[in-house]
Amino acid sequence: MRMTARSPQRQGNRRKIHIGPWVITVAVVVALTAARWIAAHPALGITLTALVAAAAITVAMRARPALRARxxxxxxxxxxxxxxxxxxxxxxxxxxxRDKCRNVRVVGGAGDLAADVLYTDPHGRRGLIQAKRYQRGNSVGSEHVQMVNGTYRDAHHCQHAAIVTTSHFTRAAAEFGHQVGIRLVDDHRLTDWINGQRSAAPWN
Incomplete structure (x- = not known):
């Protein structure tokens, strides 16, 4: 029977992990001790397990609430x-x-030139969204509309742009947005968009 030697290259790519016998011994002792304690205190063991699971779920949910949106x-x-x-x-x-946009990217940050989200809408047009997570009593002013109007075409090469807020817009912002064609999505329209009304989407 002919034996084929392993190539040195393949052997070199394998990383060997050595676990000392004392590590295994400690792990076994800890596992046995935990098992005995749970067996002696079944009610407490179940309660502790439930608390640990609940804490893990809470931490995961608080880490990023928007994760559910995916x-x-x-x-x-x-x-x-x-x-x-x-x-x-x-x-x-x-x-x-969700609404079938492509090439969606979050680009907000320092030097974003008034862009937070860039995307290609379902009609094949490139769009820009500036997101304003404001308290309801804090209005979005016309200066933000002016910034978006000044950058979405030349800086970001978009065909349309919008500002989406959890609040509302000042009268001056609404008037200027209508004048230059910047779509303004206030709290009410945002709620409609979230609930699936496609007509409320920023590109419609």
Whole structure:
């Protein structure tokens, strides 16, 4: 029977992990001790396990509330007013993906030139969204509309742009947005968009 030697290259690619016998001994002792304690205190063991599981779930949910938005139909369960500004940007991006937008990117940050989300809408047009996660009493002013109007075409090469907020717009902002064609999505229209009304989407 002919034996084929392994190539040195393949042997060199394998990383060997050595676990000392004392590590295995300690792990076995800890496992046995935990098992005996749980067997002696079954009620406490079940309670402790439930508490650990509940704590893990709570931490996971608080880490990123918008994570639920990636589950498709769960978008309507997210309250955008409870999101942090960066989470709100990702939430808006999730809404765009849900409604069949392509090439969706979150680009907000320092030097973003008034863009938070870039995307290609279902009609094949490139769009820009500036996300304003404001408290309801804090209005979005016309200066933000002016910034978007000044950058979405030349800086970002988009065909249309919108500002989406959890609040509302000042009268001056609404008038200027209508004049230059910037779509303004206030709290009410955002709620409609979240609930699946396609006509409320920023590109419609």
């Amino acid at each position: 589950k498709g139909g769960a978008l309507t369960t997210v309250d955008p007013h409870r999101l942090k500004p960066d989470q709100f940007e990702h939430f808006i991006a999730d809404l765009c993906r």
